[in-house]
Amino acid sequence: MQFWMIWLCKNNFLTPCPSPQGRGGKDENMPVNITINGTKIEAEAGQTILDVAHKHGFDIPTLCYHKDLSPTGNCRMCVVEVKGGRFLQAACVTPIWEGMDIQTHSPKAIKSRKTSLELMLANHPQDCITCDVSGECELQDLAYEYQASAPEWGSKGTRYPVNADPNPFIRVDMNRCILCRRCVLACAEIQVRDVWGVAKRGFEEQIVAGAGMTMLEARCESCGQCVAYCPTGALSNKMNYGQARAHQVTKVTTTCSYCGVGCQFDLLVKKGKVIGVSSNPNAPVNGMALCVKGRYGYDYIHHPDRLLKPRVRRYLLEGKAKGDIRKSNIESSSGDWDWVETDWETALSITADKLRATRDSSGADSIGVLTSAKCTNEENYLMNKLARQVIGTNNIDHCARL
Amino acid sequence: MSNSMDDVAANAQALFIIGSNTSEQHPVFGTMLRRAIRKRGVKLIVADPRRIDMTDFAMMHIRQKPGTDIALLNGLMYIILEKGWEDKAFIEERCENFDEFKATVMQYPPEKASEITGVPVEQLYAAAEIMGTTKPMAVMWAMGITQHIVGVRNVMTLANLQMLLGNMGKPGGGVNPLRGQNNVQGACDMGGLPNVYSAYQPVINEEVRAKFAKAWGVNSDQSSVNSGLSPKVGLTVTEMIPGILENKIRALYIMGEDPATSDPDSAHIRHCLESIDFLVLQDIFPTETAAFADVLLPGTSFAEKTGTFSNTERRVQLVRQAIAPLGESKPDWQITAEIAKRVIGDQSSVTRKIDLDAPWAKWEYKSPTDIMAEINALTPSYAGVTHARLEKGERLQWPVLNAEHPGTPILHTKAFARGKGKFMPIDHVPAPELPDDDYPMILSTGRVLYHWHGGEMTRRAKGLMEVYSEALVEINPMDAEKLGVNGHKTLRVTSRRGSIEAEAWVTDRVPPGMVYANFHFPEASANELTIAALDPVSKIPSFKVCAVKVELVK
Numbered sequence: 001m002q003f004w005m006i007w008l009c010k011n012n013f014l015t016p017c018p019s020p021q022g023r024g025g026k027d028e029n030m031p032v033n034i035t036i037n038g039t040k041i042e043a044e045a046g047q048t049i050l051d052v053a054h055k056h057g058f059d060i061p062t063l064c065y066h067k068d069l070s071p072t073g074n075c076r077m078c079v080v081e082v083k084g085g086r087f088l089q090a091a092c093v094t095p096i097w098e099g100m101d102i103q104t105h106s107p108k109a110i111k112s113r114k115t116s117l118e119l120m121l122a123n124h125p126q127d128c129i130t131c132d133v134s135g136e137c138e139l140q141d142l143a144y145e146y147q148a149s150a151p152e153w154g155s156k157g158t159r160y161p162v163n164a165d166p167n168p169f170i171r172v173d174m175n176r177c178i179l180c181r182r183c184v185l186a187c188a189e190i191q192v193r194d195v196w197g198v199a200k201r202g203f204e205e206q207i208v209a210g211a212g213m214t215m216l217e218a219r220c221e222s223c224g225q226c227v228a229y230c231p232t233g234a235l236s237n238k239m240n241y242g243q244a245r246a247h248q249v250t251k252v253t254t255t256c257s258y259c260g261v262g263c264q265f266d267l268l269v270k271k272g273k274v275i276g277v278s279s280n281p282n283a284p285v286n287g288m289a290l291c292v293k294g295r296y297g298y299d300y301i302h303h304p305d306r307l308l309k310p311r312v313r314r315y316l317l318e319g320k321a322k323g324d325i326r327k328s329n330i331e332s333s334s335g336d337w338d339w340v341e342t343d344w345e346t347a348l349s350i351t352a353d354k355l356r357a358t359r360d361s362s363g364a365d366s367i368g369v370l371t372s373a374k375c376t377n378e379e380n381y382l383m384n385k386l387a388r389q390v391i392g393t394n395n396i397d398h399c400a401r402l
Numbered sequence: 403m404s405n406s407m408d409d410v411a412a413n414a415q416a417l418f419i420i421g422s423n424t425s426e427q428h429p430v431f432g433t434m435l436r437r438a439i440r441k442r443g444v445k446l447i448v449a450d451p452r453r454i455d456m457t458d459f460a461m462m463h464i465r466q467k468p469g470t471d472i473a474l475l476n477g478l479m480y481i482i483l484e485k486g487w488e489d490k491a492f493i494e495e496r497c498e499n500f501d502e503f504k505a506t507v508m509q510y511p512p513e514k515a516s517e518i519t520g521v522p523v524e525q526l527y528a529a530a531e532i533m534g535t536t537k538p539m540a541v542m543w544a545m546g547i548t549q550h551i552v553g554v555r556n557v558m559t560l561a562n563l564q565m566l567l568g569n570m571g572k573p574g575g576g577v578n579p580l581r582g583q584n585n586v587q588g589a590c591d592m593g594g595l596p597n598v599y600s601a602y603q604p605v606i607n608e609e610v611r612a613k614f615a616k617a618w619g620v621n622s623d624q625s626s627v628n629s630g631l632s633p634k635v636g637l638t639v640t641e642m643i644p645g646i647l648e649n650k651i652r653a654l655y656i657m658g659e660d661p662a663t664s665d666p667d668s669a670h671i672r673h674c675l676e677s678i679d680f681l682v683l684q685d686i687f688p689t690e691t692a693a694f695a696d697v698l699l700p701g702t703s704f705a706e707k708t709g710t711f712s713n714t715e716r717r718v719q720l721v722r723q724a725i726a727p728l729g730e731s732k733p734d735w736q737i738t739a740e741i742a743k744r745v746i747g748d749q750s751s752v753t754r755k756i757d758l759d760a761p762w763a764k765w766e767y768k769s770p771t772d773i774m775a776e777i778n779a780l781t782p783s784y785a786g787v788t789h790a791r792l793e794k795g796e797r798l799q800w801p802v803l804n805a806e807h808p809g810t811p812i813l814h815t816k817a818f819a820r821g822k823g824k825f826m827p828i829d830h831v832p833a834p835e836l837p838d839d840d841y842p843m844i845l846s847t848g849r850v851l852y853h854w855h856g857g858e859m860t861r862r863a864k865g866l867m868e869v870y871s872e873a874l875v876e877i878n879p880m881d882a883e884k885l886g887v888n889g890h891k892t893l894r895v896t897s898r899r900g901s902i903e904a905e906a907w908v909t910d911r912v913p914p915g916m917v918y919a920n921f922h923f924p925e926a927s928a929n930e931l932t933i934a935a936l937d938p939v940s941k942i943p944s945f946k947v948c949a950v951k952v953e954l955v956k
């Protein structure tokens with residue numbers, strides 16, 4: 001029964017639209033005159049209805065469409081009414097043609113969208129209340145906007161195992177999947193890795209990694225692109241699952257601390273703690289794309305090994321000379337080489353006194369400064385100034401060579 | 403990089419990757435290139451002894467013997483010249499020293515290049531044809547080119563190739579070294595090098611010294627040991643640490659670096675660090691180097707501070723503070739400033755005099771924005787890079803010559819920095835340590851996708867450890883079979899300097915006769931084995947080639 005309904009909807013609605021040439025065969029470079037909701041628009045040829053609508057500020061809801069990915073036209077959320085057309089047209093895949101007269105929110109379009117949503121919800125667990133992406137779920141937002149809820153007859157059972165994949169970063173719950181295929185395209189077109197594919201047809205249709213294996217077996221690089229593009233909670237982040245919802249975090253845009261590509265992203269902060277990373281579509285270098293280190297390598301920030309207080313060796317506090325303390329201490333365990341936590345003033349003045357004394361007694365060139373490829377430009381500049389102005393040596397370097 | 407990453411991805415017709423494991427080391431750029439290959443049909447040539455992931459997308463994989471890049475490139479250029487594929491107009495108008503260069507290249511007929519590199523002659527011809535007939539071509543490389551005793555010569559040879567093909571200063575072309583760590587570029591730009599101040603202003607140049615002396619309130623000459631700015635090029639990290647044993651270096655101030663892990667020949671490094679008079683280490687973790695430190699100062703991670711990083715394409719981007727510094731840790735700029743103020747000390751009693759009324763002599767920075775103002779004043783290529791502009795969303799790639807200048811996405815469009823591009827005649831030099839009867843295999847070292855550098859950060863990231871939790875040594879199935887390695891076996895890899903044990907990963911990613919190891923795990927770090935032989939100019943160690951023997955442990 002459900003199978004048939006979905007089949008019917010899909011196939012009826014998916015009647016291929018006439019090609020622009022088929023409707024008058026105009027010169028490609030000629031502007032195309034169309035009307036959207038009564039407004040006349042002169043548009044560039046070769047665009048889709050959605051392109052033109054977005055450019056001119058008309059809202060058309062979408063779900064499977066994403067501007068970074070090839071349009072597939074399979075969710076039917078973007079349907080619009082075209083005057084004289086037998087069927088509603090999917091705006092994301094339908095090219096404009098001369099004289100097209102479009103209604104984005106005709107009663108027929110609205111009803112159709114609502115029905116499409118209800119069909120999706122019929123196969124979607126009703127667990128928004130505990131879902132991690134509630135609040136940033138595109139299905140939820142549209143269901144709210146169109147006041148669609150799961151139909152009476154909907155399947156409410158769990159069809160697939162929740163948290164079905166052992167990937168340490170990505171949580172897979174295909175019960176929540178609406179088969180929009182954004183993950184498939186994100187992996188194929190952004191990451192160019194082809195991990196996700198579509199298996200079976202009709203009600204059985206599902207998204208699978210490789211030939212039904214685990215993601216890592218299917219050569220997943222754990223970049224999280226598929227998660228970033230998934231509009232629902234079907235793919236979500238495992239490391240911070242259950243830790244916060246969208247409205248409970250502050251986003252701070254910053255630059256990755258790992259490699260020289262210089263990706264930007266948002267750090268997700270909750271109660272003074274970094275609990276995750278999310279793509280920032282405006283990132284100049286990378287857009288939504290990140291790699292596994294940038295997206296999921298953030299937990300070192302709060303690792304218990306972090307140094308939280310200055311430390312000095314005990315011999316320094318006791319005014320002893322270093323001599324052989326380090327070596328002999330390991331044998332005699334006299335404690336002179338032990339760490340002692342101190343306040344900043346103590347640690348800083350010991351450091352400054354030692355550096356100054358070394359400079360004065362052995363010359364500026366007896367001091368070496370290693371600055372850091374992990375620190376900021378401002379910090380590196382200061383190390384350069386410290387070596388040259390304060391100490392008087394050019395012995396400064398960092399691990400560029402290593 | 404002479405060109406931007408998006409420019410290469412959008413405009414190159416061919417890509418030549420040599421000595422860069424792009425998809426693991428610069429992953430997002432790797433995917434940009436993969437997209438260009440899939441969507442636009444760009445032709446990729448990879449030259450790498452290992453079958454790295456990028457080779458899946460390559461039209462051709464050249465598997466030269468490690469350490470034979472110059473012979474390979476000269477051989478290719480020989481064919482390009484033979485076939486007349488060089489860009490004669492570009493060479494004529496923009497370059498010099500062509501004849502001398504050509505004479506050297508003529509010493510590398512394909513048969514000879516093939517003999518040195520192990521690459522079949524037909525493949526050399528096929529590769530040269532792609533390069534000669536598909537333009538523009540962008541060249542990308544990383545440590546696989548520079549971490550050799552001939553690193554600088556390798557780079558010059560690649561510049562020769564791109565000048566010969568006329569691929570310089572053009573969209574989709576250029577010479578594009580991929581900088582490793584997030585801010586290696588910035589650390590170099592800011593004068594974190596022994597020979598230059600910020601923006602590569604040479605320390606040996608009197609005018610430059612006079613400029614900084616005036617700005618910083620010190621003498622421009624060194625009348626006594628401890629006054630003025632030193633006119634002498636300083637020591638590199640690979641000289642400083644061994645310099646401890648020679649009593650040249652008595653104290654070290656290290657910020658956010660871990661030489662005990664990242665430098666070659668770890669055993670020797672540890673021995674040096676043990677002997678230092680005073681070592682202050684500023685970092686976020688007690689790294690391997692901390693064992694040798696006298697003082698440990700807690701800096702902060704990037705999430706706890708504000709400032710800028712400069713990426714591999716010279717793009718300066720904001721780092722924004724997301725959380726307060728953890729515990730009592732402080733942003734590194736504050737710590738350095740506090741130390742500086744205390745070393746400068748009370749000017750009435752110290753020996754080194756600094757005129758604190760000079761325009762940029764003081765260390766009273768309220769925020770990194772103040773530091774950037776000083777950088778703007780003293781660093782021509784960063785003159786127009788301000789936090790305010792970046793905050794407004796302006797996209798700036800240096801040189802940014804003033805507050806209105808839009809930045810420079812592609813370098814050398816009209817002329818090279820030094821006027822004409824100079825062809826350099828460069829000969830192949832064998833690696834300093836090649837296999838022999840005692841150490842019959844070649845070891846090459848590098849990194850893997852899931853880890854970073856000495857692993858200080860990534861070993862503390864749970865998920866990354868779940869996917870890649872221990873050091874693996876890659877070994878070819880043929881060698882594995884000889885050793886009787888199948889399934890989970892531990893190998894002992896020994897060089898003249900040390901020995902490590904790690905699990906074998908039997909894979910044809912490495913060619914027969916070669917093993918590959920990383921330095922992310924201190925318990926089995928490849929740097930126990932590597933040789934501290936340095937490139938004479940860059941002082942970069944020869945991480946990519948040393949001789950080892952491999953045994954089965956269990």
Ligand code: SF4
Pocket residue numbers: 170186187191193194195196215219220221222223224225226227
């Ligand atoms: S994490 Fe990346 S590589 Fe893995 S399936 Fe998702 S998009 Fe593909």
Ligand code: SF4
Pocket residue numbers: 176177178179180181182183184207229230231232234235
């Ligand atoms: S997993 Fe997400 S992105 Fe993929 S098809 Fe399902 S809902 Fe769409």
Ligand code: SF4
Pocket residue numbers: 256257258259260261262263286290291292293294295428429430431
């Ligand atoms: S996200 Fe990955 S590719 Fe991007 S800067 Fe960070 S480490 Fe590099």
Ligand code: FES
Pocket residue numbers: 061062063064065072073074075076077078079090091092093
């Ligand atoms: S958004 Fe157009 S069909 Fe899905």
